[in-house]
Amino acid sequence: MAKKRxxxxxxxxxxxxxxxxxxxxxxGVGLAMLAVVGGVVLGCATxxxxxxxxxxxxxxxxxxxAVGLTLANAAEEMISEDRLSAVRRLVAESVSxxxxxxxxxxxxxxxIVASSDPSTINVVALPERWPSVSHTDSVGxxxxxxxxxxxxxxxxxxxxxxxxxxxxxxxxxxxxxxxxIGLVGAGGAAVLWTLYRTMRRRMAxxxxxxxxxxxxxxxxxxxxxVRLAPVYGExxxxxxxVLEQRVQWEAAxxxxxxxxxxxxxxxxxxxxxxxxxxxxxxxxIILVDRDLNVTYANGAAGMLLESRREELVGNAIxxxxxxxxxxxxxRAIASGKSRRRSGIEVKRNEGRTVLRFTxxxxxxxxxxxxxxxxxxxxxxxxxxxxxxxxxxxAAHELRTPLTNIRLYVxxxxxxxxxxxxxxxxxxxxxxxxxxxxERLVQDMLSVAEIESGSMSVHAGDVRLTQLxxxxxxxxxxxxxxKSIDLKFELPPKLPVIxxxxxxxxLALHNIVGNALKYTPTGGKVVVRVSWERDEVRIAxxxxxxxxxxxxxxxxxxKFYRAKDERxxxxxxxxxxxxxxxxxxxxxxxxxxxRSELDKGSTFTVSIPARAAA
Amino acid sequence: xxxxxxxxxxxxxxxxxxxxxxxDAEGFAVSVRAASMRSLGRIVVxxxxxxxxxxxxxxxxxxxxxxxxxNGQTLRMCGVCETVxxxxxxxxxxxxxxxxxxxxSAVRSFL
Numbered sequence: 001m002a003k004k005r006x007x008x009x010x011x012x013x014x015x016x017x018x019x020x021x022x023x024x025x026x027x028g029v030g031l032a033m034l035a036v037v038g039g040v041v042l043g044c045a046t047x048x049x050x051x052x053x054x055x056x057x058x059x060x061x062x063x064x065x066a067v068g069l070t071l072a073n074a075a076e077e078m079i080s081e082d083r084l085s086a087v088r089r090l091v092a093e094s095v096s097x098x099x100x101x102x103x104x105x106x107x108x109x110x111x112i113v114a115s116s117d118p119s120t121i122n123v124v125a126l127p128e129r130w131p132s133v134s135h136t137d138s139v140g141x142x143x144x145x146x147x148x149x150x151x152x153x154x155x156x157x158x159x160x161x162x163x164x165x166x167x168x169x170x171x172x173x174x175x176x177x178x179x180x181i182g183l184v185g186a187g188g189a190a191v192l193w194t195l196y197r198t199m200r201r202r203m204a205x206x207x208x209x210x211x212x213x214x215x216x217x218x219x220x221x222x223x224x225x226v227r228l229a230p231v232y233g234e235x236x237x238x239x240x241x242v243l244e245q246r247v248q249w250e251a252a253x254x255x256x257x258x259x260x261x262x263x264x265x266x267x268x269x270x271x272x273x274x275x276x277x278x279x280x281x282x283x284x285i286i287l288v289d290r291d292l293n294v295t296y297a298n299g300a301a302g303m304l305l306e307s308r309r310e311e312l313v314g315n316a317i318x319x320x321x322x323x324x325x326x327x328x329x330x331r332a333i334a335s336g337k338s339r340r341r342s343g344i345e346v347k348r349n350e351g352r353t354v355l356r357f358t359x360x361x362x363x364x365x366x367x368x369x370x371x372x373x374x375x376x377x378x379x380x381x382x383x384x385x386x387x388x389x390x391x392x393x394a395a396h397e398l399r400t401p402l403t404n405i406r407l408y409v410x411x412x413x414x415x416x417x418x419x420x421x422x423x424x425x426x427x428x429x430x431x432x433x434x435x436x437x438e439r440l441v442q443d444m445l446s447v448a449e450i451e452s453g454s455m456s457v458h459a460g461d462v463r464l465t466q467l468x469x470x471x472x473x474x475x476x477x478x479x480x481x482k483s484i485d486l487k488f489e490l491p492p493k494l495p496v497i498x499x500x501x502x503x504x505x506l507a508l509h510n511i512v513g514n515a516l517k518y519t520p521t522g523g524k525v526v527v528r529v530s531w532e533r534d535e536v537r538i539a540x541x542x543x544x545x546x547x548x549x550x551x552x553x554x555x556x557x558k559f560y561r562a563k564d565e566r567x568x569x570x571x572x573x574x575x576x577x578x579x580x581x582x583x584x585x586x587x588x589x590x591x592x593x594r595s596e597l598d599k600g601s602t603f604t605v606s607i608p609a610r611a612a613a
Numbered sequence: 614x615x616x617x618x619x620x621x622x623x624x625x626x627x628x629x630x631x632x633x634x635x636x637d638a639e640g641f642a643v644s645v646r647a648a649s650m651r652s653l654g655r656i657v658v659x660x661x662x663x664x665x666x667x668x669x670x671x672x673x674x675x676x677x678x679x680x681x682x683x684n685g686q687t688l689r690m691c692g693v694c695e696t697v698x699x700x701x702x703x704x705x706x707x708x709x710x711x712x713x714x715x716x717x718s719a720v721r722s723f724l
Contacts, residue, residue, distance in 0.1 A: 281687040282654075300685035304653055353653055354624070376653055378623035379723040387620065457715075534630075534662075585619065585716065588661040588692070590627075608662055 030196040037188040044184055060146045063358040064166035067099060072150045072162045075105060075114075079154050084126055088114040094164070101165040105152065107131075113160060130158040212239070223247050252372055280534045284374030287362065288317050290334050295369075304355060317372075322348050326357045333361050334370040345377065354378045386558070393559030393574065394444055401433035401440070408433075443575035446506070447558060447582065459502045464494040464536060467501065468529065471508055474541050478516055485524040486516070491531055495609045499587045504607070507583040509578035511540050511591075511603050519544035519600075531609065535589075538605040546597040555593070556581045580605075614646045621720040625652040628659040633670030642673040646680070647658050654686040657719040659693030678709035687711045691719040 026114055079088045087105065094103045095116035104115035107130045113123045132153075146166040153159045205228075212226040220226055222245050228236035278285050284301030286296055294312045302309035305320050312320065321327050323346040332338040341360040348355060358373040406424035417420040472488045479486035515525045523543040530537045545566050547555060554560050559574035561567060581591045588608045595601035614637040617628040625648045633641050648656045658674075666674070678688040691713040694700070701707040713719035 109670060279683070280685055298685060299683040303684040303686075306653075376655070378653070379720075382622040383724055588659075590617065590619065 009021055029199070030192065033195070034189075036190055037192060038185070041184040041188055057146060060166050064100070064146050064148045064164055065150075067094070067166075068148045068150045068162055068164040071164065072152045075160075075162060076152045076154060079126065079152065079157075079160065082126065083115070086415070088118070088121070090114075092116055092118070099167060102169045103162070103164045106163060107158070126157075128157060130160075133158040205232045208232065209235065209239055252446050280521055282376075284372075286312065286317065286368050286372040286374065288330060288334050288372065290336070290369065292317050292331060292334055293462065301372075301374055304376055321357065322346060322355075323357075326359070329357075330370050330372060331360050333359050336361075345381075352378070354381045389528075390444075390448075390558055394440075397440055397559065397574065398437065401437040403428050404433045405437070440575070443579055446579050447575055457503065459498050459500060461496045461500045462499045462504060463496050464529070465490070467508070468494075468527070468538075470505070471512060471527070474509065475512055475516060479525065482516065482521050482523075484518070484519055484521070486515055486608065487524075487526045489526060489528045491529060493531075494529065495531060495536065497536060497607060497609050499607065500583075503583045504587065507580035508538065508605070510580040511605065514576055515540050515542035515601075515603070518542065518567075523600075534609055536607045536609050539602055539608070540605075541600065541602040543600040546599050546601055547593070547595040548597055552595055556591070614640060616641065617646075618648060619716075621657075621716065622723075623652065624655045624657060624720045624723050626657045626659050626716055626720070627718050628643070628662065629660040632665045632667070633663055633673065634665070634667035635669055638667070638669035638673040641670070642677060644676050644722055649677075654681060654684060655723055656689070657713075657716060658688065658690045659716055659719075660694070660697060663697055664694065665696050666667050666700055671700060671704050675706050675709055678706070679719065682709070688717045689713060689722060 071090065074090055077089050078084075078090065091103045091105060091114040094100050099292050100116070102116050104117075104120070105113045106125060107113055107126075111123050112121050113126060115121050139527045148164045148166070150162040150164070151159050152162050208228060215226050223246065227243060228239045230236055232239075262584065279298045281298060282300055284304040285296070285298045286294055287296040294315060297309050297312040299309055302312055305312065305322075307320060317330060318327055321330065323344065325346050326346060327432045329338075329344065333340075333342070339361045341358065343356060343358045344355055344357045347353070354377050356375040356377045358375070360371055362369040362371050408429045412423045412426040412430070415426065417423075468488060469488060472486070475486060511529065512525070519525055519542045525543075526539075526541045528539045528541065530539075545564060547562055548564075551560075551562050555562060556577050558578045561574045577591075584591050584605055584607065589606045592604045592606070593601065594604070614629055614631040614633070617630065619626045619628065627645050627648050629637075629641050629644075629652050631637065645656065645658060646724075674688070674690075688710045689712075690710050692715060693712055698707065698712075701710070711722070713722065
């Protein structure tokens with residue numbers, strides 16, 4: 001079941017139920033606006049009520065005045081006809097209509113002729129004449145309603161006053177107030193609610209971002225915890241981009257130490273530009289100041305001086321170069337005493353390594369700084385030494401048969417035609433030495449080819465059974481001649497291997513030939529062949545003179561012959577085993593030796609079996 | 614996995630016999646590093662008898678090549694079979710090493 005995704009500010013499908021800071025702001029603004037609108041509404045309602053009361057009073061006054069005028073006209077006519085009872089009945093009935101609160105007709109001050117309240121009448125009959133009170137129509141208002149005073153003039157007798165009071169509508173102000181507040185308030189509330197909803201919807205996005213920022217400020221580390229729900233649309237997308245940038249920034253910050261370390265490593269181990277190029281050199285480069293402290297060293301320098309670059313830089317070079325002459329030269333150049341470039345070769349590790357130090361001043365105007373270039377020339381020197389040794393040994397080995405040939409040629413020339421036997425003997429020696437010379441030259445060429453890398457291996461199928469049969473037949477006669485018991489112990493089946501048949505044959509011939517050569521008469525030579533899963537082993541065991549322990553590691557070197565008096569009458573080029581080992585190694589194999597002086601030797605050739613039989 | 618060492622002049626030839634894979638990869642790396650230290654980086658890895666390499670083996674080869682490149686040297690390999698070459702090529706490890714056809718060619722490159 002998929003885990004439900006949680007979002008900051010909602011479930012991602014609907015608007016959030018909790019209010020965020022933006023919404024709270026909106027709510028506050030909304031309340032303020034509500035208060036303002038309420039005040040406005042209340043004020044408007046009050047004004048409306050006052051205005052409506054005023055209008056209502058004016059209307060009421062007009063109405064009462066009209067009733068009063070009607071009553072005054074009617075009462076004037078009745079009083080003129082002296083029908084007081086009718087007047088009183090008119091006044092009483094005018095109140096009963098419900099439109100008037102009270103009505104009365106008075107003479108002068110306080111003499112009530114007719115009244116809607118009969119108990120207040122204090123004039124029984126109208127006098128013939130009464131004093132007229134001059135007055136104008138007046139309108140007033142009291143708590144009881146609208147009061148109106150109208151004159152009733154009776155010709156020849158005097159003027160009476162008709163006082164009418166209208167009934168005030170008791171509930172009108174509150175009705176108006178309610179309707180006013182209701183209408184305006186409802187409208188205002190509706191507008192406010194719409195405004196609030198709109199503002200809340202808009203402000204919620206900013207509010208939730210504000211809350212997210214506050215959460216981040218409080219230490220929230222999870223980006224997902226402050227990611228906005230998709231319901232917030234573009235704002236959520238923009239906020240997500242900001243968060244992604246934050247994540248990248250944090251990653252960059254987190255990686256900064258690693259990057260710094262990496263940069264440091266590059267600056268130490270590689271770097272870019274010129275420094276990188278210098279670090280890519282296989283020659284060691286070291287810069288030292290006038291105090292003989294190392295200011296720069298590349299990786300090769302560290303390796304060649306069998307140290308770490310970090311251990312070199314900042315430390316004294318003295319004691320690390322391994323040769324007093326080199327150090328003295330560095331000291332002289334670094335101190336500015338000498339500006340001549342110097343090259344010194346130093347053998348280290350008991351002569352196994354040859355380093356060439358080239359020391360020179362860095363720049364003419366910069367006194368006190370020396371550049372040391374360290375080169376590993378071990379292989380070059382080894383190759384030169386081998387070449388010199390080869391030439392020397394070859395010259396020596398060539399000189400012996402050539403000397404014999406020259407001597408026997410001279411003997412043949414001097415012997416004359418009569419000394420046939422002497423001439424024949426000389427020619428035989430010349431023939432033998434020529435063959436030896438040919439073998440020697442051939443072996444030398446083969447070794448040179450291998451060492452120069454120009455010898456090519458023509459890989460093909462090599463049937464070992466056939467190869468060993470030929471080897472056996474080639475040496476049977478020689479073994480019989482020396483009364484040596486030559487045996488070939490072969491397994492019933494041998495694989496077909498990949499290799500150069502001629503060269504493998506040459507290598508095996510050299511090894512078996514050596515075994516027969518260095519085994520005394522009546523000895524024994526056994527060729528044992530074994531085949532394991534991925535390797536063929538051919539062991540050539542003899543009961544010969546054996547090899548000293550000290551010489552066993554040297555007999556594969558070119559022209560090396562064991563220092564044994566018994567070998568003085570045994571000819572050899574000293575290249576046979578060298579050639580055999582190189583050929584076997586070209587095929588991915590090797591030759592090992594186990595030997596004991598005066599008891600015999602066993603040479604074991606191991607060759608990878610590349611193909612099944 | 615058997616790892617043989619031969620000396621050709623001043624160059625040490627390290628010859629692993631078997632696939633460079635799994636735990637053997639670590640042994641291979643240790644042997645090559647040790648030989649490199651002894652001969653100051655004059656080493657050749659003869660991969661004639663390496664039929665295949667796995668990711669561990671590739672990682673070991675790459676690590677050694679990187680370490681040597683920091684000293685301005687390059688890991689030299691020879692006798693790399695097609696299977697191994699392809700694996701190294703696909704994973705870009707091949708770019709970090711120098712290849713030679715055989716040991717003499719690789720040894721000569723030190724001259």
